Amino acid sequence: MKKTRMLPVMLLTTLTLCACSSGNDEQPEPTVPPATSAKLPIQISTVLEEISGKRVTDYAFESGDQIGLYVVNHNADGSANALQATGNHVDNMRFTYDGTWTADTPIYWLDDKTHADFYLYYPYAATIGDVEAMPFQTSADQSAETAYKASDLLIGTAADVPPAETAVTITSRHMLSQMAITLVPGNGFTAESLAAADVSVRINGVKTKASVNLATATVTATGEAGIVTPLPTDGGYKALIVPQSVGEGNLITVTVDGREFNLKKAFTFEGGKRHRFTVVLSKTSNGINVSIDQWEDDGIDHGGTAE
Numbered sequence: 593m594k595k596t597r598m599l600p601v602m603l604l605t606t607l608t609l610c611a612c613s614s615g616n617d618e619q620p621e622p623t624v625p626p627a628t629s630a631k632l633p634i635q636i637s638t639v640l641e642e643i644s645g646k647r648v649t650d651y652a653f654e655s656g657d658q659i660g661l662y663v664v665n666h667n668a669d670g671s672a673n674a675l676q677a678t679g680n681h682v683d684n685m686r687f688t689y690d691g692t693w694t695a696d697t698p699i700y701w702l703d704d705k706t707h708a709d710f711y712l713y714y715p716y717a718a719t720i721g722d723v724e725a726m727p728f729q730t731s732a733d734q735s736a737e738t739a740y741k742a743s744d745l746l747i748g749t750a751a752d753v754p755p756a757e758t759a760v761t762i763t764s765r766h767m768l769s770q771m772a773i774t775l776v777p778g779n780g781f782t783a784e785s786l787a788a789a790d791v792s793v794r795i796n797g798v799k800t801k802a803s804v805n806l807a808t809a810t811v812t813a814t815g816e817a818g819i820v821t822p823l824p825t826d827g828g829y830k831a832l833i834v835p836q837s838v839g840e841g842n843l844i845t846v847t848v849d850g851r852e853f854n855l856k857k858a859f860t861f862e863g864g865k866r867h868r869f870t871v872v873l874s875k876t877s878n879g880i881n882v883s884i885d886q887w888e889d890d891g892i893d894h895g896g897t898a899e
Contacts, residue, residue: 636661638712638748658688660714664708664709665681707755713746724807726805726806729800732819735822736823744766746765750763766864767811767863768863769861769862773869779876791847793846795822796845813835817838837860846873855869
């Protein structure tokens with residue numbers, strides 16, 4: 593009796609299981625999360641600004657040179673944001689040059705729509721506490737090529753740049769002044785005697801420290817005035833000077849075999865310009881005749897006579 597009653601139940605269970613497993617309905621495909629779209633890497637290239645068809649540069653970037661880069665995203669409505677010391681899309685990322693610029697860590701655009709502003713500076717500084725007052729200092733002794741080059745300061749910007757696969761081109765410019773001094777023999781000298789003499793040159797009364805605003809690309813001289821020793825070149829001497837106005841005084845001192853020739857002059861050094869000083873040494877006048885030719889001629893003769 594007990595077996596007879598259980599049989600229908602077992603059959604029913606078996607039929608139910610078969611009905612569940614033998615249906616012809618298609619099974620749903622497993623859910624696969626959509627692939628995350630790859631972000632565009634940020635790449636950069638640099639060019640040096642030209643003035644009046646001439647490059648405002650003393651040299652091209654060389655292998656091993658390092659720059660710092662900030663990237664500031666625009667808002668959703670397209671408006672720009674201010675550059676900050678931290679909290680930007682990219683904060684002071686170091687790039688090293690070896691034919692192309694390579695970041696320490698790969699960086700990417702926020703998305704494929706958001707525009708951004710780029711701020712570049714050279715030479716790279718590991719820590720910048722205030723992007724509106726970055727401290728900078730030229731070498732007081734620039735008589736070695738390495739010291740001269742380390743005294744250069746470049747800033748570049750690129751505004752409202754849309755995301756793209758191509759490199760962002762950032763135009764940079766020299767922020768300091770270049771002082772180029774050429775010595776010419778006058779009365780009492782010959783080219784041979786001047787070349788054989790013990791000659792030294794110094795620039796007096798100039799400040800070597802500066803406060804740099806990376807957001808506005810402006811440089812303000814700070815600190816006390818001192819002496820700068822320029823770099824000897826094939827054609828004379830050159831030095832990088834923080835933009836500033838220098839009061840009346842012995843701007844240039846040329847020492848020839850222990851005898852000093854001083855140029856008393858006030859002068860204003862302008863960023864991004866080369867100021868040429870042709871110094872004519874004359875024993876009979878006991879002075880120096882000076883003429884200056886800038887890359888952008890201001891129509892003024894800055895020449896003078898030193899006694």
